[in-house]
Amino acid sequence: MLDTTPLTQAVDHFADRLRAAPQSRLQRGGAAEALALARELARRAQLLEDPSAEPREMPDAGMFAAADQITVAGHDLAVVLKDAAQLAEAVALVGEAQKRAGV
Numbered sequence: 001m002l003d004t005t006p007l008t009q010a011v012d013h014f015a016d017r018l019r020a021a022p023q024s025r026l027q028r029g030g031a032a033e034a035l036a037l038a039r040e041l042a043r044r045a046q047l048l049e050d051p052s053a054e055p056r057e058m059p060d061a062g063m064f065a066a067a068d069q070i071t072v073a074g075h076d077l078a079v080v081l082k083d084a085a086q087l088a089e090a091v092a093l094v095g096e097a098q099k100r101a102g103v
Helices: 005-020 023-049 063-080 084-101
Strands: none
Touching: 005 023, 005 063, 005 084, 023 063, 023 084, 063 084
16 A cells, blocks of 8 residues: 555645745735645546546635645545555645745
8 A cells, every 4th residue: 555644744734834824925826826736636636536537626715725625635636646656746746836835
């Protein structure tokens, strides 16, 4: 079984940083970056679960929900990852998004 702890830890850390960020930082792009990441993680999870289905897009629930959205999407992806390469790619996505978000 694949140990997905690096992904869940990265997602949880990013989410914690978003929750601690001032509203101004979220408005300057932090929340938008988190939503884009959540959508990508959710898309990947859906494709792994059912490659023949069209992935549904995660809705924009507002800037204060962005941390929860990346947490849910990241943990959902962690459950369906199949190999270490997918895991490493997902962890890298989270790290890159966090840098762009500035948190």
